[in-house]
Amino acid sequence: MSNKISVAWTGDMAFEAEVDNFKIKLDAEPKVGGNNTGPRPKPLTLVALGGCTGMDVISILSKMRVKPDYFNVEVSGELTEEHPKYYHKIHVRYIFRGEDLPLAKLKKAINLSQERYCGVNEMLRKSSIITHDIVIED
Numbered sequence: 001m002s003n004k005i006s007v008a009w010t011g012d013m014a015f016e017a018e019v020d021n022f023k024i025k026l027d028a029e030p031k032v033g034g035n036n037t038g039p040r041p042k043p044l045t046l047v048a049l050g051g052c053t054g055m056d057v058i059s060i061l062s063k064m065r066v067k068p069d070y071f072n073v074e075v076s077g078e079l080t081e082e083h084p085k086y087y088h089k090i091h092v093r094y095i096f097r098g099e100d101l102p103l104a105k106l107k108k109a110i111n112l113s114q115e116r117y118c119g120v121n122e123m124l125r126k127s128s129i130i131t132h133d134i135v136i137e138d
Contacts, residue, residue, distance in 0.1 A: 052120040056113035069098035092132040
């Protein structure tokens, strides 16, 4: 299986990406010549990680018959000081709300995602230290 995307320049520092027939506008800050009309490319890496692991966790929990009322994945990344700047530290926070959320099953689903299923995690951990925590809110 392979993927192919298109990233077309639309002027100044703006680009429009097409992914699976969806359009995503990218842009830079005005101080570097952009118009701030879309997100920067690097944070979209964190979006990809959050979406990948989030989908895995929900799918695995569903098979375990665990259904949270609320689930959110927060991903933060720390960039290196030197160029090329990349996320050398990434932290993933899994936030749950709901009744009957067995911690052991949540941990198992998250570990399976991180260690076996999430390809974005696999790519990033070759260059980044990735940590995580779990929050169960009332």
